[in-house]
Amino acid sequence: xxxxxxxxxxxxxxxxxxxxxxxxxxxxxxxxxxxxxxxxxxxxxxxxxxxxxxxxxxxxxxxxxxxxxxxxxxxxxxxxxxxxxxxxxxxxxxxxxxxxxxxxxxxxxxxxxxxxxxxxxxxxxxxxxxxxxxxxxxxxxxxxxxxxxxxxxxxxxxxxxxxxxxxxxxxxxxxxxxxxxxxxxxxxxxxxxxxxxxxxxxxxxxxxxxxxxxxxxxxxxxxxxxxxxxxxxxxxxxxxxxxxxxxxxxxxxxxxxxxxxxxxxxxxxxxxxxxxxxxxxxxxxxxxxxxxxxxxxxxxxxxxxxxxxxxxxxxxxxxxxxxxxxxxxxxxxxxxxxxxxxxxxxxxxxxxxxxxxxxxxxxxxxxxxxxxxxxxxxxxxxxxxxxxxxxxxxxxxxxxxxxxxx
Numbered sequence: 001x002x003x004x005x006x007x008x009x010x011x012x013x014x015x016x017x018x019x020x021x022x023x024x025x026x027x028x029x030x031x032x033x034x035x036x037x038x039x040x041x042x043x044x045x046x047x048x049x050x051x052x053x054x055x056x057x058x059x060x061x062x063x064x065x066x067x068x069x070x071x072x073x074x075x076x077x078x079x080x081x082x083x084x085x086x087x088x089x090x091x092x093x094x095x096x097x098x099x100x101x102x103x104x105x106x107x108x109x110x111x112x113x114x115x116x117x118x119x120x121x122x123x124x125x126x127x128x129x130x131x132x133x134x135x136x137x138x139x140x141x142x143x144x145x146x147x148x149x150x151x152x153x154x155x156x157x158x159x160x161x162x163x164x165x166x167x168x169x170x171x172x173x174x175x176x177x178x179x180x181x182x183x184x185x186x187x188x189x190x191x192x193x194x195x196x197x198x199x200x201x202x203x204x205x206x207x208x209x210x211x212x213x214x215x216x217x218x219x220x221x222x223x224x225x226x227x228x229x230x231x232x233x234x235x236x237x238x239x240x241x242x243x244x245x246x247x248x249x250x251x252x253x254x255x256x257x258x259x260x261x262x263x264x265x266x267x268x269x270x271x272x273x274x275x276x277x278x279x280x281x282x283x284x285x286x287x288x289x290x291x292x293x294x295x296x297x298x299x300x301x302x303x304x305x306x307x308x309x310x311x312x313x314x315x316x317x318x319x320x321x322x323x324x325x326x327x328x329x330x331x332x333x334x335x336x337x338x339x340x341x342x343x344x345x346x347x348x349x350x351x352x353x354x355x356x357x358x359x360x361x362x363x364x365x366x367x368x369x370x371x372x373x374x375x376x377x378x379x380x381x382x383x384x385x386x387x388x389x390x391x392x393x394x395x396x397x398x399x400x401x402x403x404x405x406x
Contacts, residue, residue: 016085017092023050024077024096028285030387031097033131033362035287036353038073040131040138042080044379044386048141052084055145059343064326066172066346070244070315074098074286078319086202087320094312101285102292106304108279109296126371126397128362130390133375135354140380142347151186152344155179159348164355176345183341184334203324212321215314219245235265236303240291240310258294267298288312367400 023045031041039062046052053061061083065075074094081093147153159175222238239261262268268276276293283289288311295307329335363369375393378384 017088020081020085020089021092021096024081024093025100026096026387027077028097028100030284030390032127032284032390033134033358035071035073036350036358037131037135038286039076039350040134041386042073042076043138043141044134046080049385052080055142056343057083059142059146059346060326060330060339062346063176063339063342064322065319066176066349068315068318068322069246070318071286071288071312074288074312075315075319078315079323082203082319082323083201090316090319094316097285098289098308098312101280101283101289102304102308104283105276105279105289105293106296106301109276109293109304110301125362125368125401126393126395127390129368129372129397130375130386130393132354132358132362132372133379133389134386135350135358136376137379139347139351139354142350146343146347149190152340155182155341155344156347156351159345160351161348163349163352167356172349175349176342179341179345180338181341183344184338186337187340188334188337190337190340201323203320205324208321208324211317215245215317215321219314232299233306236267236295236298236307237310239265240295240307241313243291244288244311245314258290262294262298268294272297367404371396371400 027038027041027045031038043058047055047058061076061079062072065072065079068075074097077093077097078090082090085092143153143156147156159179162175163171218241222234222241226234226238240258243258243261259270259273263270263273273294276290276297280287280290280293289308291311292304292308294304296304299306330339363372371393374396375389378389378392379386
């Protein structure tokens with residue numbers, strides 16, 4: 001920041017937008033491990049390192065994005081970008097986080113066969129284990145700030161137990177809703193001690209309502225128009241927009257919907273679909289950039305970018321449509337009490353996800369556990385940046401494999 005010009009990083013200015021883009025780009029290049037791990041990476045970067053948000057505001061945005069259909073981590077990134085730099089800040093945050101993996105998957109769709117066995121490479125073990133460390137650190141930090149008393153700690157523990165035994169995609173929403181009701185009933189007496197720091201959202205309510213109306217109009221109207229007008233691009237938009245609009249539970253849940261859209265239509269074969277999904281597991285950033293691969297297989301790089309925009313458009317419309325009202329709601333005492341319960345449930349949600357899928361897919365041997373513990377120590381006690389720990393973990397996993405094979 002230029003001290004002589006304090007407005008140089010004001011929302012919407014070029015320097016502020018470049019700052020948001022570069023920070024998100026670094027996250028897009030280093031955030032492996034899926035949407036739950038992304039929440040940990042975002043927290044470390046946006047809350048701990050840069051202090052763009054306080055812990056409670058961050059947890060409030062996490063809760064909001066858990067309620068909305070679509071990719072929660074991408075929506076969270078868009079929301080953080082909007083609070084930091086307005087609408088263009090949201091676009092910059094999304095571009096930085098999304099384009100690295102989208103570009104890699106578009107290249108893969110053009111036949112970069114070297115990526116074919118990427119998911120089996122030894123270095124990928126390191127990327128998975130460092131995700132365990134990142135999520136564990138997020139659980140620890142969020143628990144200290146969001147569950148400081150017995151009531152909220154109990155909500156977090158019960159939420160974690162419920163989600164460990166109930167893995168249905170709707171489970172997150174039900175648990176969060178119940179926690180909100182419990183907080184509203186039991187925690188209203190504790191809201192006075194909380195600073196309800198509000199984020200300045202530079203979005204007018206008419207624009208927000210327009211975005212919500214456009215979201216519904218496209219969701220309902222496009223399939224109707226598709227029955228009347230035969231157009232390949234319209235069909236492509238409808239399939240990917242609808243997939244991004246109707247799914248709760250993260251990127252993995254959307255895969256059956258995508259397969260039902262693209263394989264029967266002949267846009268891609270089942271083998272091509274599975275190969276692209278394997279490649280999507282090996283790149284950083286949001287899993288829904290898989291849409292760029294599918295669109296490229298069907299229509300070249302323009303089809304890839306078109307599909308990418310179509311599947312993420314609902315997230316933009318919903319976040320822009322909800323954020324102005326959300327900030328007003330969270331300033332009311334009763335709603336703040338509900339949010340206290342919801343935030344405690346978010347701790348339980350991330351804690352449950354730390355076990356499944358993060359731990360269960362990453363820790364399969366003593367070597368993996370040792371690598372994860374080392375990554376946790378570097379992040380927690382030595383305060384090393386996540387991107388460096390990601391790099392060292394990948395190198396460490398590859399080195400361990402060489403030692404074992406030798």
